[in-house]
Amino acid sequence: MKTVIYCEHHNGKIKKSSLELLSNAATWGTEVHALALGAPGTLDGLAAELNEYGPHAIHFAEHAGLAHYSSDGFAKVVADAAKSLGAEILLASVSTQTKDFLPRVAVKLDTGMASDCTALTVAGSNVQATRPMYSGKCFASVDFSKAKPVMATIRPNALGMKAKKAGSATATKLATDPGTIRAGVKEVVAKAGAQNKVDLTEAERIVSGGRSLKSSENFKILEDLATTISATVGASRAAVDAGFRPHSDQVGQTGKVVSPSLYMAFGISGAIQHLAGMRSSKLIVAVNTDQNAPIFQKADYGVVADLFEAAPKINEEFKKLLQH
Amino acid sequence: MKVYVCLKQVPDTESKIKVAADGKSIDSTGIKWILCPYDEFAVEESIRFKEKNPGATICAVSAGPDRVVDALRTALAMGCDEAIHIALPENADSYLTAKSLARAITKSGTPHLIFTGKQAIDDDAAQVHQAMAEFLSLPAVTVVLKAEYSATSVKLDREIEGGAIEKYEVATPCVIAAQKGMNEPRYASLPNIMKAKKKEIKKVTLAELDLTDTDTKVSYSAMQLPAERGACKMISGDVAAQAKELVRLLHEEAKVI
Numbered sequence A: 001m002k003t004v005i006y007c008e009h010h011n012g013k014i015k016k017s018s019l020e021l022l023s024n025a026a027t028w029g030t031e032v033h034a035l036a037l038g039a040p041g042t043l044d045g046l047a048a049e050l051n052e053y054g055p056h057a058i059h060f061a062e063h064a065g066l067a068h069y070s071s072d073g074f075a076k077v078v079a080d081a082a083k084s085l086g087a088e089i090l091l092a093s094v095s096t097q098t099k100d101f102l103p104r105v106a107v108k109l110d111t112g113m114a115s116d117c118t119a120l121t122v123a124g125s126n127v128q129a130t131r132p133m134y135s136g137k138c139f140a141s142v143d144f145s146k147a148k149p150v151m152a153t154i155r156p157n158a159l160g161m162k163a164k165k166a167g168s169a170t171a172t173k174l175a176t177d178p179g180t181i182r183a184g185v186k187e188v189v190a191k192a193g194a195q196n197k198v199d200l201t202e203a204e205r206i207v208s209g210g211r212s213l214k215s216s217e218n219f220k221i222l223e224d225l226a227t228t229i230s231a232t233v234g235a236s237r238a239a240v241d242a243g244f245r246p247h248s249d250q251v252g253q254t255g256k257v258v259s260p261s262l263y264m265a266f267g268i269s270g271a272i273q274h275l276a277g278m279r280s281s282k283l284i285v286a287v288n289t290d291q292n293a294p295i296f297q298k299a300d301y302g303v304v305a306d307l308f309e310a311a312p313k314i315n316e317e318f319k320k321l322l323q324h
Numbered sequence B: 001m002k003v004y005v006c007l008k009q010v011p012d013t014e015s016k017i018k019v020a021a022d023g024k025s026i027d028s029t030g031i032k033w034i035l036c037p038y039d040e041f042a043v044e045e046s047i048r049f050k051e052k053n054p055g056a057t058i059c060a061v062s063a064g065p066d067r068v069v070d071a072l073r074t075a076l077a078m079g080c081d082e083a084i085h086i087a088l089p090e091n092a093d094s095y096l097t098a099k100s101l102a103r104a105i106t107k108s109g110t111p112h113l114i115f116t117g118k119q120a121i122d123d124d125a126a127q128v129h130q131a132m133a134e135f136l137s138l139p140a141v142t143v144v145l146k147a148e149y150s151a152t153s154v155k156l157d158r159e160i161e162g163g164a165i166e167k168y169e170v171a172t173p174c175v176i177a178a179q180k181g182m183n184e185p186r187y188a189s190l191p192n193i194m195k196a197k198k199k200e201i202k203k204v205t206l207a208e209l210d211l212t213d214t215d216t217k218v219s220y221s222a223m224q225l226p227a228e229r230g231a232c233k234m235i236s237g238d239v240a241a242q243a244k245e246l247v248r249l250l251h252e253e254a255k256v257i
Helices: A016-025 A046-051 A072-083 A098-106 A217-228 A237-241 A272-278 A305-321 B037-052 B066-078 B094-108 B126-134 B189-198 B239-253
Strands: A002-006 A031-038 A057-062 A089-093 A114-116 A119-123 A126-133 A139-144 A150-154 A171-174 A187-189 A205-209 A232-235 A261-268 A284-290 A301-304 B002-006 B009-011 B033-035 B059-062 B081-085 B111-117 B141-149 B153-159 B165-171 B174-178 B203-204 B219-224 B233-235
Touching: A002 A016, A002 A072, A016 A031, A016 A089, A016 A272, A031 A046, A031 A072, A031 A089, A031 A187, A046 A171, A072 A098, A072 B126, A089 A098, A098 A114, A098 A150, A098 B094, A098 B126, A098 B141, A098 B165, A114 A126, A126 A150, A126 B189, A126 B239, A150 A284, A150 B033, A205 A217, A205 B153, A217 A232, A217 A305, A261 A305, A284 A305, A284 B239, A305 B239, B002 B094, B002 B126, B009 B066, B009 B153, B033 B037, B033 B066, B037 B059, B037 B066, B037 B111, B037 B141, B059 B066, B059 B094, B066 B081, B066 B189, B066 B203, B081 B094, B094 B126, B111 B126, B153 B174, B233 B239
Parallel strands: A002 A031, A002 A089, A031 A057, A057 A171, A089 A150, A114 A150, A205 A232, A205 A261, A261 A284, A284 A301, A301 B233, B002 B059, B002 B111, B059 B081, B081 B203, B111 B174, B141 B174
Antiparallel strands: A119 A126, A126 A139, A139 B219, A187 B165, B009 B033, B141 B153, B153 B165
């Protein structure tokens, strides 16, 4: 099965989640083709990084019209590449970019796509995928029998990074035409203070707070703790609705669905809609004054305590541990 | 000038999900159905657009089983002018949903704008907005926090990773998919709820759109609930002891730090 993997890159580096996908594809015994898009002359430096994960071929689609992201331009180029390469499977890791343009690719290829998969295996011509629904309240096995090519996006951290596998593919340039770009990005504006922070959806560690934090200023104690352990700060819907945090920090069914290695919930009672967004975290810690809070039913470690006392103490202990 | 808002009816976020006897769909017993929260922002945005552009007619469109008429009534009560219900079976995929919406819109009249939510909170596929736009050969911008409308174009802010914003300017007609925070949806007033009950909801069958139930690409062969976690280990002692023990467990037992 010829598998084409769309590899997203920013600032001259392939996204970790794209490499994670390549590292898994290398174990499937299929023919793996890595595909990257960009302006002419900007992609050559990516080949070495891609070759660490052993793709059979690397394809660069270069065009001046691809210097900035556009859903219509990227969709056309990826669909054209999938056709010309004869892709039987087309995969990408989930990001705000792939979520945006891949549905158009599916229509152009007259196929269906399973988005946000948390499990994916390819064995011979058999593709098995599982995707969460209702924000992870249930999981569905996908039937691709009518989808040719098979298309799926996979969540970061879901498959796990596999061992590197040295490859020596020479990057080939594809004939590329993004067509008329109607919805192209004019400018990207970073959120103040958000530089270098890993997004919640890709974070390895998350420290989240609920309405019990009482104010946006009080989130400082969670930010301090997050800094110590290189975590990203999240919040419950109650805290977001109360105006303590922006919606982009919300974890839950109407916010972000996250799957970090460590999720620490401070003063979050555990409404169904919050649990749905974080239950696939590998390890969950809950700190709450109410020992009957539903969050403790989903947690691995529970601490019944006032978060205002506990968070600084836990931070101190982390600092002690990490100094050694 | 015709403005469309595409919406879906979904289980309330507080709903407990159970797998049905067939093993590949959910048991709808006891589920409270609501207008998808992201589509509510889309409905609100369309009404605000009309308030500034009184010549506009807002048509709410939903594809799904008969129950979705209630979600269309909610949209009418909020201020939409007319509604189309596309009769689509439960569990239709994003491909067929998008194709049926695109065809119903084409039949109903050329759009100036099409609003919808950034995703439906049931299947969480987040595909219909862009797929529908592709079927209609229209540009689309998704996860939109802000839109400024002029006669022939729209300036849009789209949210990406880390809360950063991509800025767009797109010519109309186009598809706009709303993110939470785009506006504050209004509650329908009682008189408007009463009036909405009398408005006609036009029903369209798949056959009228030259489509069939089997025009899907992806389906689900099984559904299951997530595995339950083991019991929570409660850490006792005073706060200092709890903090110390927690960090020890995270380091030595769970090995996540």
